[in-house]
Amino acid sequence: MAQAKSGLPGLTIRNVRPLGGAASDVHVRDGRIAASADNAEIVDGGGALLLPGLIEGHTHLDKTTWGAPWHRNTIGPTRAERIAHERDWRVATNHDAEARSLALARAFLANGTTRMRAHADIDPSIGLRHVHATQRTRESLGGIMDIQIVAFPQSGIVCQKGVADMMDAALAGGADVVGGIDPCSIDRDPVRHLDVVFGLASKHGKPVDIHLHETGEMGAFSLDLILERTEALGLVGQVTISHGFCLGTLPVAECDALLARMARVDMRIATTAPAGIPVPTLAACRAAGVTIYGGNDGIRDSWTPYGEPDMLDRAMHIGLRNGLRRDDELEWALECVTSAAAVGCGFAGYGLAPGCRADLVLVDAETVAEAIVRRPARRLVVAGGRVVVRDGILVV
Numbered sequence: 001m002a003q004a005k006s007g008l009p010g011l012t013i014r015n016v017r018p019l020g021g022a023a024s025d026v027h028v029r030d031g032r033i034a035a036s037a038d039n040a041e042i043v044d045g046g047g048a049l050l051l052p053g054l055i056e057g058h059t060h061l062d063k064t065t066w067g068a069p070w071h072r073n074t075i076g077p078t079r080a081e082r083i084a085h086e087r088d089w090r091v092a093t094n095h096d097a098e099a100r101s102l103a104l105a106r107a108f109l110a111n112g113t114t115r116m117r118a119h120a121d122i123d124p125s126i127g128l129r130h131v132h133a134t135q136r137t138r139e140s141l142g143g144i145m146d147i148q149i150v151a152f153p154q155s156g157i158v159c160q161k162g163v164a165d166m167m168d169a170a171l172a173g174g175a176d177v178v179g180g181i182d183p184c185s186i187d188r189d190p191v192r193h194l195d196v197v198f199g200l201a202s203k204h205g206k207p208v209d210i211h212l213h214e215t216g217e218m219g220a221f222s223l224d225l226i227l228e229r230t231e232a233l234g235l236v237g238q239v240t241i242s243h244g245f246c247l248g249t250l251p252v253a254e255c256d257a258l259l260a261r262m263a264r265v266d267m268r269i270a271t272t273a274p275a276g277i278p279v280p281t282l283a284a285c286r287a288a289g290v291t292i293y294g295g296n297d298g299i300r301d302s303w304t305p306y307g308e309p310d311m312l313d314r315a316m317h318i319g320l321r322n323g324l325r326r327d328d329e330l331e332w333a334l335e336c337v338t339s340a341a342a343v344g345c346g347f348a349g350y351g352l353a354p355g356c357r358a359d360l361v362l363v364d365a366e367t368v369a370e371a372i373v374r375r376p377a378r379r380l381v382v383a384g385g386r387v388v389v390r391d392g393i394l395v396v
Helices: 081-095 098-108 129-140 163-172 190-205 215-234 252-264 282-286 309-320 328-337 337-347 370-376
Strands: 011-016 024-029 033-035 040-052 054-059 113-120 145-151 177-181 208-212 239-243 268-271 292-296 362-363 380-382 385-389
Touching: 011 208, 011 252, 011 362, 011 380, 024 040, 040 370, 040 380, 054 292, 054 309, 098 129, 098 380, 098 385, 113 129, 113 337, 129 145, 145 163, 163 177, 163 190, 163 385, 177 190, 190 208, 190 215, 208 215, 215 239, 215 252, 252 282, 268 337, 282 328, 292 309, 292 328, 292 337, 309 328, 309 370, 328 337, 328 370, 370 385
Parallel strands: 011 040, 054 113, 113 145, 145 177, 177 208, 208 239, 239 268, 268 292
Antiparallel strands: 011 024, 024 033, 040 362, 362 380, 380 385
16 A cells, blocks of 8 residues: 655545445545545555444543453443442542543544544543543644533532532533433433533534443333423434434334424434344334444453453444345444444534545455454554555554
8 A cells, every 4th residue: 555645635546445435546635535636645556445433422422441451341230339449549540531541532543533422531539630631632633633522410419519519611622412311210300411511512513422321111211301402493414312222122113203203303312222222123123313423432441351442343333233144234233334324423524425525445355245244454544635544554
């Protein structure tokens, strides 16, 4: 593969197959895909499969132990126990959220992720430290990786003194999205919880992303309240439900009715497709017209030893969880970590068309399905028009 040539303003990648289509050349100029690129570095794509930059739609950079010694997990079985364990673990290990978040973000970049939504914890024990750590990671990768930051109240809002004010400060200081979590089971006061979440969204003009782990009728009740707020406030396309496990546990008719309401207000779903937990299905969401996209959630943190910073790997898990076998069905899984994630998170200028931000990934695969199943090394990654990976090696 050609080496970088200093002083050249553009890039031309010859002989690549966009999403498995016919071979063509792709031109980059001024950080965007262009019709042509004069005085450009020339890279031979060798007939490789060309994908748009991959998108991580739901992760927690601030929690990870990536790059640190192995964490011996002793976590309990309930969500409340895990939240408490995490608070103790942060203190016991003097967790460095900035160093770890940067290490994980760079690992994502090496695997072709050029945009992500990262939830940063806010609670009384850490204040805004994790938000600021994630912001510094974003600054370190400025112009290369586009990172949205969610002000995330992991331990609750109403039940945790000062968290609402901290979220307000985080949003005023550059956080991009208002987070929420399990209005009934965590805060045990869904009305007040949603008052804060939607009040902050209105005050700051920011979208909303609510973790909804609640299953069955409790989850349906919370989702109904969230839908009521969204409908009343006219927040079309501004609200995401992360996880939405209730949509995997309700009777079909009840689930379909909720999905129909979600479609009317363009409410999105972020799924991690976890094993062993009923989840909203791609087929039901697609049939209802609801955008569903993918993310890893936590990666090697105090909650879980699992996870890889590779969105092709996450697409494979989405495919497995949804029983996708046909090549055309596996293209749905890729959409969850590309175009659907761009819509769900609101990333503008995304895709492979001229004028889009030049976020490009080359892999040695015949088809999208093969790329998902084999997850080959990334031959070339371009982020914002800049080559950041060559022959599987991060060069920034």
